[in-house]
Amino acid sequence: MDSKTNAFCEARFLPTRTWLRTRRGMATPFRVAIAARKRVDNLHGSISLANVKTTIRFAEPSDAPAILRFNRRFRAAGRSEALHPDPKLPGEARYRPEGFPLCQRLMIAEDGQEIRAGMMLLHHTIFVRGKEQEFCWTDWPLSEGLIDRAHSLAIIQLLRRALSYQPFLLGLGVGSLDEDWARIVLAFGWRQGAVPFFFYPVRATRVLLGLRYLRTRRALRLGAVAAACCGLGVGLTGFLSLRRRLAAAFSSCEIMEEKSFGEWADRVFANCLRDYGATACRKATALNILYPPDDTRFIRLRVLRKDTKEDVGWILVLNTQMRVNQYFGDLKVGTVVDGFGAAEEVPALLRAAVDYLSARDADIIVGNFSHTAWVEASRRTGFFSGPSNYFLFASPGGPLLEDGCPLPEIHLTRGDCNGFTHLL
Numbered sequence: 001m002d003s004k005t006n007a008f009c010e011a012r013f014l015p016t017r018t019w020l021r022t023r024r025g026m027a028t029p030f031r032v033a034i035a036a037r038k039r040v041d042n043l044h045g046s047i048s049l050a051n052v053k054t055t056i057r058f059a060e061p062s063d064a065p066a067i068l069r070f071n072r073r074f075r076a077a078g079r080s081e082a083l084h085p086d087p088k089l090p091g092e093a094r095y096r097p098e099g100f101p102l103c104q105r106l107m108i109a110e111d112g113q114e115i116r117a118g119m120m121l122l123h124h125t126i127f128v129r130g131k132e133q134e135f136c137w138t139d140w141p142l143s144e145g146l147i148d149r150a151h152s153l154a155i156i157q158l159l160r161r162a163l164s165y166q167p168f169l170l171g172l173g174v175g176s177l178d179e180d181w182a183r184i185v186l187a188f189g190w191r192q193g194a195v196p197f198f199f200y201p202v203r204a205t206r207v208l209l210g211l212r213y214l215r216t217r218r219a220l221r222l223g224a225v226a227a228a229c230c231g232l233g234v235g236l237t238g239f240l241s242l243r244r245r246l247a248a249a250f251s252s253c254e255i256m257e258e259k260s261f262g263e264w265a266d267r268v269f270a271n272c273l274r275d276y277g278a279t280a281c282r283k284a285t286a287l288n289i290l291y292p293p294d295d296t297r298f299i300r301l302r303v304l305r306k307d308t309k310e311d312v313g314w315i316l317v318l319n320t321q322m323r324v325n326q327y328f329g330d331l332k333v334g335t336v337v338d339g340f341g342a343a344e345e346v347p348a349l350l351r352a353a354v355d356y357l358s359a360r361d362a363d364i365i366v367g368n369f370s371h372t373a374w375v376e377a378s379r380r381t382g383f384f385s386g387p388s389n390y391f392l393f394a395s396p397g398g399p400l401l402e403d404g405c406p407l408p409e410i411h412l413t414r415g416d417c418n419g420f421t422h423l424l
Contacts, residue, residue, distance in 0.1 A: 313341020
């Protein structure tokens with residue numbers, strides 16, 4: 001096995017404490033991997049890459065039965081993860097022009113009998129320092145090695161082939177750096193950064209009593225109940241409401257709800273691109289593929305000057321009534337999914353989102369933003385920061401998360417890499 005295979009084996013088989021020591025700088029992944037090589041080799045036997053001929057290719061419609069069998073094996077093992085038999089983006093069939101560089105495909109690893117791993121690749125373009133280049137979002141690979149160790153190395157071959165196909169890969173989400181996929185890509189030399197999380201408690205008392213996160217620990221639960229009972233929630237709700245009314249009274253902008261993105265969105269992107277070190281393409285055609293006009297859940301807010309009707313930017317939101325959600329319980333959650341505009345105009349864009357969702361009974365508004373202008377504007381608008389489980393991962397073959405393009409200069413939101421899906 002080579003060094004990257006060793007590193008994977010360390011991530012997959014070593015105890016979590018060893019991995020944590022590695023990440024904290026007490027050892028490098030590769031040193032620990034070498035130390036563990038004998039243990040790993042003893043574990044593998046039939047797992048050896050030489051013993052199994054694996055074919056890596058993009059899935060076709062005829063692979064649907066094999067994908068469903070793969071998913072059934074996961075369910076039988078008590079796992080909820082699944083590969084999607086139809087990987088197309090929401091608006092790809094209806095709104096993607098022929099040859100447009102935005103589409104989603106499933107790359108699979110099969111051993112001649114069954115599919116053993118799958119990895120979604122969302123083909124897209126990104127502007128880095130104003131120059132457009134192709135890249136792929138990866139929607140975290142799924143390997144049968146999670147339930148059957150005999151197939152553990154299928155993910156290695158899949159990841160290598162994906163990097164050979166497109167060296168510039170990005171991943172977003174994960175939830176924890178201790179999850180299998182995060183540990184694997186970190187062992188392969190990928191870079192990572194946490195995308196800040198923000199929330200705006202429109203109805204603070206309901207949030208204190210209804211947010212599932214506040215029930216995870218006894219101290220948090222008691223503190224939330226005490227804060228609600230002593231009127232802290234009512235006071236915060238009143239303060240934020242007054243602040244919204246004052247901001248609206250002095251605002252020079254107005255909101256227009258749009259059914260789709262048009263040429264106006266192209267103008268906003270062209271005029272404001274210079275303010276961002278890196279951003280995925282946010283031209284109208286791409287936006288209509290990602291957020292199809294026939295999906296009424298997506299609310300597109302176009303922000304204009306009141307006097308000149310000049311475009312300031314746009315913001316896209318969701319307003320979802322949750323039902324026994326693992327994070328939000330039964331709260332009505334507004335999500336700032338995406339947006340774009342000049343850095344100096346971001347406060348106006350976020351105020352538009354807050355005003356719109358607050359007027360439509362959202363209990364809490366949430367969003368993730370990485371760019372400095374959006375982080376600072378969130379705080380100025382009244383958002384609070386919270387713990388983030390939303391991580392950006394960048395492959396060694398791409399320029400992001402290096403000195404020339406650090407996280408605060410990259411524009412990332414919940415809309416990137418389908419990060420909003422569990423908030424629909």
